[in-house]
Amino acid sequence: MPPLVTESPQSDESSSSVQPDYSLEVHTEKDRTDLVPDGEDEIKILARITSSVEGADVSSILDTVTFEPEGSNADWLEIGSSSPDGDTITVSVKARPPTEDAEPADDGQATVVVTAVINETTETRRVTLNLLTYEVRFT
Numbered sequence: 001m002p003p004l005v006t007e008s009p010q011s012d013e014s015s016s017s018v019q020p021d022y023s024l025e026v027h028t029e030k031d032r033t034d035l036v037p038d039g040e041d042e043i044k045i046l047a048r049i050t051s052s053v054e055g056a057d058v059s060s061i062l063d064t065v066t067f068e069p070e071g072s073n074a075d076w077l078e079i080g081s082s083s084p085d086g087d088t089i090t091v092s093v094k095a096r097p098p099t100e101d102a103e104p105a106d107d108g109q110a111t112v113v114v115t116a117v118i119n120e121t122t123e124t125r126r127v128t129l130n131l132l133t134y135e136v137r138f139t
Contacts (some may be wrong), residue, residue, distance in 0.1 A: 020051040020052045022050065022118045022119065023049070023050050024065075024116045025047070025048045025049075026048075027046055027127075028046070029045075029090075033127075035130065037104075038096065042092045045067060046090045047089050050087070051087075059084075062087070062116075067091045067112055067113070069110065069111070070111045078094045078096065093129065108131045109128050109129065112127045114127065
């Protein structure tokens, strides 16, 4: 099998002029989506910037990554400070009722919107979390 040719031998362009394609990948640690709104349980959300060029510097894109609560249960979420590591930035998300007697709205879900600016375009991903509330009854 012939070797893969990545550059034409007649090209005057250097490989450093190749513009990498970047993408935003978002997931939760251990694929968790259930969160007990007790202020203690936490889910880590990881945003990773991938590049079509191995070893490309993604730090300037990581600097643009934001995590924001959204939707009817947004006030239940507490987004921690972000922690970058290589091509990934991580936040911890906790939840608690906004008032003592509050119940989650709608279907008990809360959303975290993750954005990054890639090549002057805002990329958006959403992570839906299930707020687990339990009613304890003694019989």
